[in-house]
Amino acid sequence: MSTHSPSSAAQLKTGRRRMLQAGGALLLATLWPTARGRAAQATQAGTGVLVEDVTTPFAPNAFIRIAADNTVTLILPNIEMGQGIYTSSVMLMAEELGIDPFAVQIEAAPPGGGAEITGGSTSIMTEWLPLRQAGAAARAMLVQAAATRWGVAPESCTTANGAVVHTPTGRTVPFGDVAAEAATLPVPKEPKLKDAANYTLVGRKHHRLDSQIKVDGTARFGMDVQVPGMKIGTVAACPVQGGTLRSMNRNAALAVNGVHAVLVTDNKDTVCVVAEHYWAARKGLKALHIQWNFGKNAAITTQTIYDDLHAGLNGPAIVANAKADAPGVIGKAGATYTATYQQPLLAHSPMEPINCTAHVRPDGCDVWAGTQVAERARDTAAEITGLPASKITVHSQYIGGGFGRRLEHEYVTQCVQFAKQVPYPLKIVWSREEDITKDRYRPAYVDKLTAALDDKGYITALQHRIVGPAVVARWDPPELTKDGYDEDLSLATVVTPYTYPAYRLEFARREAPGITTAWWRGVGGTRGLFVVEGFIDELAARAGADPVAYRRAMVQNNPRALAVLERAAADAGWATPVPKGRARGMALQFAFGSYMASIAEIEMPSPDEVIIHRVTAAVDCGQVVNPDQVVAQIEGGLIFGFSAALYNEITLENGRVQQQNFNTWRVMRMNEAPRRIDVVVMPSKEDPGGIGEVGTAAAAPLLANAMAAAQGRRYRSLPLLSARNTEGKE
């Protein structure tokens, strides 16, 4: 993997597409609006090396490069972090281009060249059309070039296996042989796309392109970056956010064999020891015996945060969404039902601890990192070094688990700050303890729902208040609405399979002191679904209704929701008696453009033990590129979510995060994983939905509802196996 930097590329502007000629190569850039208009404007500041004078709010997000030696390189806009996006993106382009996905080279797009943000389960949604258009445009140009050479009609030609084929005669010419001629042709404005009925790749199971290198261990992650002359640093940030260095024994660290330097950030909140290797740096860090001034956050505890959230249930709030007069209906209702839910702070803890490598020189700066936001990584490096963005090269690496953690780039900022102080390339590796205690956390939330109910127990009005932070206010401030609302919170609340006669969503913003909150896999969907599906399940129980039947009645006018519900119920054997000692629970969802119904069958030998025998899920995520990877994302997303749902809660004492490593931050292991997960992907002609976060969003309500059935009590607080739940301690 490396960033792409073609030399002396001459450009031909062709409206919304540009083609670049580079030494007999065909280089095609597809332009389309990025998901967020504002972000697209930001790309204009540094437009990367491929397209230099973008004047419209469009950015090139995908490229095809065909060299004279027939090497076909696809430059992909989204970064691979396990979700299978390299494979799916290549499939989309290769389908139209006519090449074996295994025969292409893959590169990560440079910042400003499209690699803007990989997150929010948006990759396939946004790439579905443009990647195929890129492939189709290249195909049309290659076909035209070959047809001209042969003196035949282009309509009589097709492409296959990286070559243009003249169908009547069977003549072929490799793409590379006609790439130079193709590059002189105008780029078709609306290239004709293949009829879906003729797809040979899209919609069929395709093996991942990155399997072999990941099995052999040759895939290069940020952690594996090695640059000549590089030294390795590890860091300690003040354990209390906002604190600063008071004293340290610098000489003791420098006396450790292999230690080269002790560095401090300008604001004195972080110390870095640089050494020949990580262990020497680690020993050096220990030898420093750092003393901190902890500052104003030194008294914060988790309870401080929860108390503030619960206080937010009363008092002023923004009305984020309203339909009819929900408070009025509730005020006059014959029957109402209220429940309050609480969710904790969560760490991401991807398997690859946070790391970054940077080499700052007077004339430029290289950054090697796994990042979901390459452009932000570039911009922070430019800001710290004072170099223009054009002098910053971000080398995107495979990401050893993102889950939202690498939508943050503060570790790039930190690395460049330290690298600026030394002449050599510097790789910063965080210990796992640093990774967990200095994470940017999924926020804690408290939600309260009140429903007015008809005589059958169905909702006539729903009022829902969310109390918690607005993550977007820090992460992308212009996206905070003028009322101060974070629209991420509409996921699984406003955006839902259900419709209510009257509805009101309120948001009382409470930012947690002493920590930084951030995105976490499933974002608002994970947050909202635990609350809403738990509440719906409570209402079903109150009505004495079967949970499937109750939801079925609620989605009669939503055929896609109804279909996944019926399919999951059928596959899980919902209508058959639950095996003795077991219980079933379910969740129904619409989030990230995808529908899913899921059913868990569990056993609880004791209140603090859950055996997950089986999970059955039916998912409708619209048209599918690579169905087996949809299944993989649901399987993995569920298991990722189960860890958090059952076990995880970041707690603070004296302003410090108490969980340190995998001995105190529990991650689901193979012996705790479900015995079976069965996922059916529903056939669909709808536009593609996202899939990377769908399973995770379902995890908590699925288990909470199954556990409620097992124990005969509701679970309104996460994690499900916390002492609050297992011992009834509030």
Add this chain to the structure above:
Amino acid sequence: MPTLMINGQPHSVDVDADTPLLWVLRDILGLNAAKFGCGIAQCGACTVYVDGKAVRACNLPVGLVGTRAITTPEGLESADPVVQAVKSAWVALDVVQCGYCQPGQVMAAVALLRTTPNPTDEQIDSAMSGNMCRCGTYMRIRAAIHHAAGELA
């Protein structure tokens, strides 16, 4: 420091004896397939073999290794039928997601199948529970080990 025997080759390294083997492999010798995940032998990402036995390189001081044979994921013999079966099964079943833990998973799976050629689910869970995967590929790891066992039978 004694000379370390790594993947059949002698390597003499100048580090303190308390340096964990993992950092010698990764930072001194550039053998990057064994990964750093936790540093306290909790996650298995750094799994290597010492005299054929799976160990955690992140908390094994090199001073204790002596001249015993060290095998890293790079040193798995591609001609070895168990190695071949495990790696092919991983590819056939598309086990990997982010892939960071997978060299360690493969090492653990090969070690399991060498001692237990036809493991039950329970034996797999027991042998593999020390190897964490944050992406949650456990279902496919379990299936791939059965698949590999079937190929070897």
